[in-house]
Amino acid sequence: MTRTNPVRVVIVDDHRLFRSGVRAELGDSVEVVGEADDVASAVAVVSRTAPDVVLLDVHLPGGGGVEVLRQLLPALPDVRFLAVSVSDAADDVIGTVRAGARGYVTKTISGAELAAAVNRVADGDAVFSPRLAGFVLDAFAATDVPSIDPELDALTAREREVLRLIARGYAYKEIAKELFISVKTVETHVSSVLRKLQLSNRHELTRWATDRRLV
């Protein structure tokens, strides 16, 4: 991390207790410049403060995290969003990431890990929790339907390996060591998976996520 100033963060969550908890856990590692508790206030606060990273709850009054992303991303392309949620539902997770979030972590994440994730997202990288990695592996393996854009619609063998190791609970440093590559290369692979996840217009991705809810 080469930045000199602490990362500026806005916390968007409709539970006040959770916001203050995150604020306390993040401590001095980042600078919390604002809080919001619904879609409208999130749009207002983020537009006003233009933070580096927005910690975005998936379930929000007024349309959810997806709605916040839809309203803010076109106007503020430099703001990075990290989805934080208690939800295990695939359509919540995949939906938010496809709407433009650069990562997804669950609310049970420890303070140190959250701070690391915030910094990673601020540097333009992606953050995948083990569960998100599992969802992506599942979704991209789901069908053999001929794809429209082979480059976007399939993962490379290396990307799969990286995702598997994330799902197995490996930290980026451990993944790098395991695969004999640099941490930077691991980050590149993860960012590339994120790009495919967001841009692939395989309709199966969305359908898979919705179906999974019904299982």
Place this chain on the structure above:
Amino acid sequence: MPPTRPPLSPAGLTPTLTRATQGQLVAGVARGLATHLRVNVLVVRLAFVALTFAAGAGFAMYAAFWVFVPPQSSESAARGRRLDGRGQYVAIAALTVGGVLVVQSLGLGLPGELLWPLALTGFGAAVLWRQADEAQRASWRNAATGRGGRSASITTLGGAALVVAGAAVFLIYQGQLDQVRNGLLASVVIIAGVAVITGPWWLGTLRELSAERRARIREQERAELAAHLHDSVLHTLALIQRHVDDPREVQRLVRGQERELRSWLYRPAADHTQDFGGALEQAVADVEDAHRVTIETVVVGERKLDEGLLAMVQAAREAMINAAKHAGGAAISVYAELDAAKATVFIRDRGRGFDAAAVPSDRLGVKESIIGRMERHGGKAIVRSSPGFGTEIQLEMATAMARS
């Protein structure tokens, strides 16, 4: 009581007379009677046919039974062999034509211009009654959803049209259409007037009914939710308050409750215990509960359990227990991947780790319950461990299809 058997009367001897809703040809009268009288259904049907030659008595009896005997209110009415709708219409049409022919051949003196309109009306009426049966059954089957509503209303309209057409043809043949036209017109005007006057009331009642039903469903859902939260969340909260001094117990309670609530929220209804993923998650839940650890589980792919996979789940469970003993508080990661060729499970802890070579090879825990169990079922287990990294146990097994 098995749902396929008709309900027994209070005495428990003779089944109550109902119209069968399974395996019937027309309205289930014959089959219902057969069940009631404990005779073969063919006997009853032949009796009806024979009686029909006695001045149409069988025909009239059948109609009377249809109207007055209630259909069997079985929950499983949809199950079992049943003629589909088209087959039944053919049966009704055949019955109508047969009835007409019998009446004619007996020379009961009905002139043709009277008979065929009557037959047409009769056929329409039969279709309408059958439709009413169908609607009643459907409402038993599924009170809330209005499935098949479209085709039902088409059938009803068709039946009504047949009855009206039959009546009209009758009047035309009789040459009395001119005379009744005024009367008909008056009737139509009166019916329209009544409809206009009472229409708002009918509409209001309908709306009230549906609003009431919606409210009732909502109330039911709320009660169910409240019951669930009471049994689970409130109970756990109370337990936590009594254990505030014991952080590990609180952790265990919270984790267990979280797991249960999640499975209730995100995977309703379906039974997963026969799936590999479901069985693995059950093992995770047991180990979390018994050893007060947190296990992060990710499962990719799904497969039904077989003997080999069951052994694999048990080996994974042993590995998790092993990890729980050595993890030292940090989270344990479990990752399972199932594809067409093989199933793989990784169990990893971030504990002290050990030098795998230095551990005596006869140590029962890992050797027998994990490695041995996997090998007996044609799989393998690989243990990787080093200080600073922790321990990872990898289980691998070719799937049944790939094995054979």
